[in-house]
Amino acid sequence: MAKVLEYTLAQPPLDPNDQDTVRRNLYVEETLPGGAAGEHKKQDLALDGTITLDVTEGSSVKAYITNLDEEGNESPAGPPLLFTAVDDIPPNPPGTPLTVVSKRIKHTEKPAPPAGDSGAAPKSTPAT
Numbered sequence: 001m002a003k004v005l006e007y008t009l010a011q012p013p014l015d016p017n018d019q020d021t022v023r024r025n026l027y028v029e030e031t032l033p034g035g036a037a038g039e040h041k042k043q044d045l046a047l048d049g050t051i052t053l054d055v056t057e058g059s060s061v062k063a064y065i066t067n068l069d070e071e072g073n074e075s076p077a078g079p080p081l082l083f084t085a086v087d088d089i090p091p092n093p094p095g096t097p098l099t100v101v102s103k104r105i106k107h108t109e110k111p112a113p114p115a116g117d118s119g120a121a122p123k124s125t126p127a128t
Helices: none
Strands: 002-008 020-031 037-045 050-056 060-069 081-084
Touching: 020 050, 037 050, 050 060
Parallel strands: none
Antiparallel strands: 002 050, 020 037, 020 060, 060 081
């Protein structure tokens, strides 16, 4: 079964000189993995805020908005947002830290001989 990913998108602000726009439409075209046609959605939007979008993992997504006036006249599409739905969200971290279960001395290393000492027994010299 395919994983569904939720994306939250921010709308661009309205042009301050635009006195005619009263709402927006969101259009989403989803192409499923393998090239099969997915959902094509149209959603009525408020003029501000965020948009939540559910898409299938691995899908290619094209989303864009249009502006509408009181008479229902629709603007041309704004620049599209193009992306591939990818699950790159890591899982939550563990809630508790690691704990020590046991410890022991595994082995003891012999100390290294002092510098200049080969570690061999000193040679004795005959008395004269």
